Structure formats: C-alpha cells, structure tokens
Amino acid sequence: xxxxxxxxxxxxxxxxxxxxxxxxxxxxxxxxxxxxxxxxxxxxxxxxxxxxxxxxxxxxxxxxxxxxxxxxxxxxxxxxxxxxxxxxxxxxxxxxxxxxxxxxxxxxxxxxxxxxxx
Numbered sequence: 415x416x417x418x419x420x421x422x423x424x425x426x427x428x429x430x431x432x433x434x435x436x437x438x439x440x441x442x443x444x445x446x447x448x449x450x451x452x453x454x455x456x457x458x459x460x461x462x463x464x465x466x467x468x469x470x471x472x473x474x475x476x477x478x479x480x481x482x483x484x485x486x487x488x489x490x491x492x493x494x495x496x497x498x499x500x501x502x503x504x505x506x507x508x509x510x511x512x513x514x515x516x517x518x519x520x521x522x523x524x525x526x527x528x529x530x531x532x
Contacts, residue, residue, distance in 0.1 A: 419472060420470045427476045446477060450481040450484070453481020453485070454482070456481075457481065457485035487504045487505075487507020489503070490503060490507070
C-alpha cells in the first residue's frame with residue numbers, strides 16, 4: 415500500500431507543476447525554484463515531515479522534498495553549531511544529491527554531442 419500512496423502523492427505534486435506550466439506564464443525555472451522554496455516553508459511550518467513519512471519517496475524525491483531536506487539540514491546544523499549552521503547545514507544535508515547531479519551533468523556533457531539549436 416505504501417507504493418500506492420507514494421505514487422498518488424508524487425503524482426499529485428507533478429500534476430500541480432504541470433498545471434502551473436499549462437495555465438500560467440511562469441517559466442519552468444521559476445516553478446522549480448518555487449517548489450524548492452515551498453518545501454522549505456512547509457518544512458519550517460512542520461507540515462512536510464508528516465507528508466514525507468506518510469508518502470515516502472512520493473514526497474521526498476520531488477523538488478518539495480529537496481526543499482524539505484535543505485530545511486532539515488539547516489535546522490539540525492543550527493541546533494548543533496549555532497548560527498554558522500544556517501549557512502552550512504543545507505549543503506551538508508544535500509551534498510550527496512548535489513554531487514550526483516554534478517557528476518551526471520559532467521558525464522552527459524562528455525558523452526553527449528553538442529549542436530546548434532537553430
């Protein structure tokens with residue numbers, strides 16, 4: 415049953431993003447940024463952790479989950495080291511995902527073939 419809830423919640427998050435793309439003039443970059451910021455805000459308000467516990471990967475993998483991860487990292491680092499943790503906690507918590515995205519981007523650039531867009 416957990417797979418079903420992960421699919422339903424993750425799908426609902428994607429549907430909202432698709433509706434933003436289809437019915438607003440927001441660029442995909444602004445939608446992406448809005449999702450990450452919304453994840454931070456929902457996490458700070460204590461609303462996202464119960465959803466992530468309920469839906470598992472359906473809530474923790476999308477961009478809202480990345481914002482939640484950043485917020486949790488900052489909160490943990492501030493509790494541990496104080497104010498400097500506000501600057502380092504998010505990057506420490508998300509280091510694995512950031513590193514993977516950079517490595518795969520470099521691999522795609524090395525293995526892919528560039529050509530003119532026109």
